[in-house]
Amino acid sequence: MKVTIHKLFDYLLETTASEPPECFIGFSLARSPRLKDFLPDLDPDLSLDWNGVSFLGLPTLRQRVIDQAGLAATCTADDVLITAGAAEANYLLFRQILTAGDEIITEAPGWPQAGVMAKAIGATLCEVPRDEAQGWYLDPEAVAAAITPRTRMIFLTNPNNPTGRLIPEADLRALAALADRHGIWLVVDEVYAGLEWGHPRPPSIAGLTPFGISTGSVSKALGLQGLRTGWMICRSPGIIRDAMILRENASEIMNALGERIAEIALRPDRLAQALSRARAEGGETLDRMDRFVADQARLSWHRPQAGLIGLARLDGISGESLARRLLASPYRTFLLPGSAYGCPDHVRLGVGGGPETRLVEGLDRLSALLNSWAA
Structure with a gap:
């Protein structure tokens, strides 16, 4: 469609x-x-070819992604696929996980990409409303009630886009338990992670369940949207490999310069x-x-x-x-x-x-x- x-x-x-x-x-x-902020850390002899580098993305960048997400104890660099922003990471997951007739649960309000892709694939979109009266709270029990035998994915944003509401750790763990119990992929777009106002950063979902997939990028918190560099983190080698193959038929391989700059930006001190x-x-x-x-x-x-x-x-x-x-x-x-x-x-x-x-x-x-x- x-x-x-x-x-x-x-x-x-x-x-x-x-x-x-x-x-x-x-x-x-x-x-x-600005680009000048990164020039001292860039090698002028850097090759802009991707040959000889992992198809998953720059290995040092993938390790930085794991480290910034606080997942060093549960994930490795091989659990990361570098993508053209978080939007492409989400797109690859929608395309590889959902088929016509499947169901996907998402939040309302939420990032509208889920609805667009569900319609294109022929999947049914089930929206669980956030409660505005309670500060846009998302009830894990309402998510649980929406699950049917045809549910293949739950897609959420944390912090929520567009309300800025956080899913606290206890609720994330409840959602992770749902994913485990039903065998449903739980995808959480975490592009605003790192910009919490008086609240702790929630744990990345990829570390809470083998069915958890975290997506993110350097676009929002770091202001590096023009690099078009993001990622997905998943402990399933099959998901990562399938997404890599699908990406080969879209944006293809690597943004060599963007990945180098993103790696610099994600170094702990920077x-x-x-x-x-x-x-x-x-x-x-x-x-x-x-x-x-x-x-x-x-x-x-x-x-x-x-x-x-x-x-x-x-x-x-x-x-x-x-x-x-x-x-x-x-x-x-x-x-x-x-x-x-x-x-x-x-x-x-x-x-x-x-x-x-x-x-x-x-x-x-x-x-x-x-x-x-x-x-």
């Missing part, structure tokens, strides 16, 4: 095709470093410094956003526990109507409507990107629009 576009990407395509906005309220990744900077900048901006929401009569939200985005509820306004008017003159400010996640009465607020986003000015423009909405 043909792959159809999901609302989030459709809105991005539509809004970026016209005059670019001046301000952004919704950047979902940390401020991006990683700690980058995360510390991202937490400092993101935390300060999140405090500002929290105050902004509190001051707006028509906005409310549950402050994200992790990551750089959150979902805010609107009082009496359609999220898409607000976003489109804010994008037009005189406001010229980008905001992602909650309809991209199936939540039409919400908007996604983001605190990433650094000064280039002109976030403070964008919030002033949003405030002016909200105050004049009735008129």
Whole structure:
């Protein structure tokens, strides 16, 4: 079946095709470093060919992936496949695990890739709603109740995209036990891991069950989206091999330069410094956003526990109507409507990107629009 576009990407395509906005309220990744930051650690004689290097990806990078995920005691570098971002890792898993007639359980709201791929494959998507009244809590018992004999995969994000809610360790272990009991692959997209606000980083699911598959990338917490370098971690050699073969027919082998830079970025000292900077900048901006929401009569939200985005509820306004008017003159400010996640009465607020986003000015423009909405 043909792959159809999901609302989030459709809105991005539509809004970026016209005059670019001046301000952004919704950047979902940390401020991006520059190439010059990595040049001292790059060998000028580095070959950009992939010959002679593992088809799974740069071995030193794969070990860095294991180490940053805290999985050195349970996984090895051979349990990692390097991919073109977390999105490709998820794509390879959907394609190899699901077939027509299967069922996949996911969360709502959640990353819409699961719904797009389920429809394309001919699988049935079962959405378990997160409870907004309880801060977007996901009940493991509700996930358990959704399992049928046809369920082949559970797909979640942790921290949740788009609400920033964390699945705590006890609930992750309950979900891992479900996967063990039913023999279901439990895929958790962990792209925002490392940016927790006052909460411990939950353990990666690949370390909790042989059916656990963790996906991630250097895009969000490290601001290295342009490298297109991500991964999957799974203790099943069959899953890794099948994904590698499928990737050979898509993006093919390796992004040699991207993997080298990603390996440098994930070295313990560099990683700690980058995360510390991202937490400092993101935390300060999140405090500002929290105050902004509190001051707006028509906005409310549950402050994200992790990551750089959150979902805010609107009082009496359609999220898409607000976003489109804010994008037009005189406001010229980008905001992602909650309809991209199936939540039409919400908007996604983001605190990433650094000064280039002109976030403070964008919030002033949003405030002016909200105050004049009735008129």
